[in-house]
Amino acid sequence: MRAEIISVGTELLLGQIVDTNAAYLSKILPEYGVDLHYRATVGDNESRLADALRFALKRSDIVFTIGGLGPTADDLTKETVAKVMGDEMMMHEESAALLRKFFAARGIEMPETNLKQALMPRRGRVLPNPMGTAPGAVFEGDGKAVILLPGPPREFIPMVNAQVVPYLKERVGEGAGIIRSRVLRIAGMGESTVAEMVSDLLEGSNPTVAPLASPGEVHLRITAKADTVADAVEMIDEMDRKITAILGEHIFGRDDETLEQIVVKKLIERGLTLALAESCTGGLIGNRITDVSGSSATLLAGIISYSNQAKKDILGVDEQLLDKYGAVSEQVAKAMAEGARKVTGADVALSVTGIAGPTGGTETKPVGLVYIALSSDNGTVAHEHRFSGSRFDIKLRSSQTALDMLRTYLG
Amino acid sequence: MRAEIISVGTELLLGQIVDTNAAYLSKILPEYGVDLHYRATVGDNESRLADALRFALKRSDIVFTIGGLGPTADDLTKETVAKVMGDEMMMHEESAALLRKFFAARGIEMPETNLKQALMPRRGRVLPNPMGTAPGAVFEGDGKAVILLPGPPREFIPMVNAQVVPYLKERVGEGAGIIRSRVLRIAGMGESTVAEMVSDLLEGSNPTVAPLASPGEVHLRITAKADTVADAVEMIDEMDRKITAILGEHIFGRDDETLEQIVVKKLIERGLTLALAESCTGGLIGNRITDVSGSSATLLAGIISYSNQAKKDILGVDEQLLDKYGAVSEQVAKAMAEGARKVTGADVALSVTGIAGPTGGTETKPVGLVYIALSSDNGTVAHEHRFSGSRFDIKLRSSQTALDMLRTYLG
Numbered sequence: 001m002r003a004e005i006i007s008v009g010t011e012l013l014l015g016q017i018v019d020t021n022a023a024y025l026s027k028i029l030p031e032y033g034v035d036l037h038y039r040a041t042v043g044d045n046e047s048r049l050a051d052a053l054r055f056a057l058k059r060s061d062i063v064f065t066i067g068g069l070g071p072t073a074d075d076l077t078k079e080t081v082a083k084v085m086g087d088e089m090m091m092h093e094e095s096a097a098l099l100r101k102f103f104a105a106r107g108i109e110m111p112e113t114n115l116k117q118a119l120m121p122r123r124g125r126v127l128p129n130p131m132g133t134a135p136g137a138v139f140e141g142d143g144k145a146v147i148l149l150p151g152p153p154r155e156f157i158p159m160v161n162a163q164v165v166p167y168l169k170e171r172v173g174e175g176a177g178i179i180r181s182r183v184l185r186i187a188g189m190g191e192s193t194v195a196e197m198v199s200d201l202l203e204g205s206n207p208t209v210a211p212l213a214s215p216g217e218v219h220l221r222i223t224a225k226a227d228t229v230a231d232a233v234e235m236i237d238e239m240d241r242k243i244t245a246i247l248g249e250h251i252f253g254r255d256d257e258t259l260e261q262i263v264v265k266k267l268i269e270r271g272l273t274l275a276l277a278e279s280c281t282g283g284l285i286g287n288r289i290t291d292v293s294g295s296s297a298t299l300l301a302g303i304i305s306y307s308n309q310a311k312k313d314i315l316g317v318d319e320q321l322l323d324k325y326g327a328v329s330e331q332v333a334k335a336m337a338e339g340a341r342k343v344t345g346a347d348v349a350l351s352v353t354g355i356a357g358p359t360g361g362t363e364t365k366p367v368g369l370v371y372i373a374l375s376s377d378n379g380t381v382a383h384e385h386r387f388s389g390s391r392f393d394i395k396l397r398s399s400q401t402a403l404d405m406l407r408t409y410l411g
Numbered sequence: 412m413r414a415e416i417i418s419v420g421t422e423l424l425l426g427q428i429v430d431t432n433a434a435y436l437s438k439i440l441p442e443y444g445v446d447l448h449y450r451a452t453v454g455d456n457e458s459r460l461a462d463a464l465r466f467a468l469k470r471s472d473i474v475f476t477i478g479g480l481g482p483t484a485d486d487l488t489k490e491t492v493a494k495v496m497g498d499e500m501m502m503h504e505e506s507a508a509l510l511r512k513f514f515a516a517r518g519i520e521m522p523e524t525n526l527k528q529a530l531m532p533r534r535g536r537v538l539p540n541p542m543g544t545a546p547g548a549v550f551e552g553d554g555k556a557v558i559l560l561p562g563p564p565r566e567f568i569p570m571v572n573a574q575v576v577p578y579l580k581e582r583v584g585e586g587a588g589i590i591r592s593r594v595l596r597i598a599g600m601g602e603s604t605v606a607e608m609v610s611d612l613l614e615g616s617n618p619t620v621a622p623l624a625s626p627g628e629v630h631l632r633i634t635a636k637a638d639t640v641a642d643a644v645e646m647i648d649e650m651d652r653k654i655t656a657i658l659g660e661h662i663f664g665r666d667d668e669t670l671e672q673i674v675v676k677k678l679i680e681r682g683l684t685l686a687l688a689e690s691c692t693g694g695l696i697g698n699r700i701t702d703v704s705g706s707s708a709t710l711l712a713g714i715i716s717y718s719n720q721a722k723k724d725i726l727g728v729d730e731q732l733l734d735k736y737g738a739v740s741e742q743v744a745k746a747m748a749e750g751a752r753k754v755t756g757a758d759v760a761l762s763v764t765g766i767a768g769p770t771g772g773t774e775t776k777p778v779g780l781v782y783i784a785l786s787s788d789n790g791t792v793a794h795e796h797r798f799s800g801s802r803f804d805i806k807l808r809s810s811q812t813a814l815d816m817l818r819t820y821l822g
Contacts, residue, residue: 013449015433017434018430018434019434022426026423037424037456038452040451048449108601110603111606210427223425276694278694280701283698283700284694286697287693289694302694302717304715305712
């Protein structure tokens, strides 16, 4: 089973958007035995899209289009696919009713142009879109299929997971040469250190192991090819055990598990409550923790103590400490964590103070200098770090290191 | 002058890498009068790459390839382009010497296979690579050119800037049809409402206006083609004025300006200090505000009051209000904003309380119900909102709406 992806949108050709959707779908396809041989990007232009579609249908069994399903005049994927596939469009009443409901629920009158989104292929099927107003569609004919998916990632990803995956399972079945992969996520080590520690394992051809650096963490991707899912998973499990024997506790999660999910899970399992005192991270740690559903069971509060006054007034940091050591110091980091515990009554508190830059650094306290402290019944510990990169990088690395400090503390 | 980009690499087709290089180059090309009509991605496969090249050379004047210049056996871009262009490869002694020097400087013996990277087209030219071992190359013939660029972004981006841009300037010059674009960023309205309000302007062909939905905001992209940069900018300015006359204050920024940048700028201009009280956004607003360099001049503190206890203890919210109306209510939102002002002494405070889901909703207070309040010397105002989508979407839309409320207040 061969597939191609056609991403549609002038904003892609102008480089205003990076095509993460195509990468997401590319990752999914081999897991269901579908070979992706080709990807193309065209603008919002009917004749070029039609050319790309005809070309793709010659070579491939399934063609995915991404984008161009919106309500406006330059959204023309559906019309173009219908022409190329020789199908007709009809009003899909169910989708039209959902559209009306969507607008009514928001108390907005629906512009009539939106009804265009409920036009569907006569011979194909509709892919519901619970996250937006543009349903997807499957056009079928001559043993080939064109699958139309929406462009906004928050609509695209759920539709791939809920609609495309079952479709592929039904159409392709097992035994077609299955590829499975798993990502091991590692914190507290750099990419080259990880690569050196597992260097022997990087040489294999099936399964393969490939290192990949991601901001603040390192990923090792294990990919196995086999005839059945069970065989592929067994090969991955074996490699996972080998890598785990080498890297141990530095592996914090697998696949989509995030550091914040692991930390929230451990805190809830232990029945511990958490408080945060963030200076240079400015709420990023709180934001990450509260991205985890159920985090309200452990997070009591966070204080973004961006000014010295807030450090004193809300966290009770001693003015003398601020005067003597400065806001970016081990002493103040410790006082912030202790203050956050006191004011909230939390079991554990995490604090961060540092210089995110690009300005504000001095010779003795350069941009990237960050102190992270953890306070609990067992006392208060602080570490000094020096991070590099942009303001955004330094915030992200600080949050990552703080969450990893908490993870390690929780064991 | 028409161009196409071919990205080469099985890791792209497997979705292990997102193709940021192609987006980067896409953004550069129109600035030098080059029209990008098509982008393709192929794996490390000689025959498919050759097909893609032949196809691209039929339609376009310049073809860029990205990737496949490394020393290993699956790097075959240069060999394939040479065949398709009918050119020969020869050892480029200068590049070979640089390669040897590169390895010597690291105290590593150079594997002989690396010399492959110094093979260059006989008729073309070499693009030096100060960041790595793989030089780029230009193959020329029949008035067409194929430009080969390396895959690692840290090598690719400097080569585009230092080699490709001067090449394009020389080859294309001005007067060949310059393309410029500008994005108007709109908050507080949906995509279809925006499209309907400016529908007449969406019909034009030069400049074109295209709407695009982004989480929590809508973008309108104006694109103009002209003989000179000055003409293109003038056309854009004129269209910008027309759209601004219709959408007015709903346009909060242009191009890469974010809502948080605008808000921080306005606060600093007015000499106003800010405090935050975040419940369901969990620090996201603080994180966005502190992403802006210089935000410490206005943000005094934020309180992530995730528990009722924190709302009472830190923000001084009256227990009776919490009992009577619940934490997610207009009354508590107002009390949070007023409490944040009181505890920090800030001029303006913004508060958010709501149900981000996916659990925790009830019939009267469903997931997505969010109250946002703003408190200042002029009093306290709160609004009720109903957002849809995932937990992440609801947090993002809440933060976006809160920042836009503050922007509107600042005028």
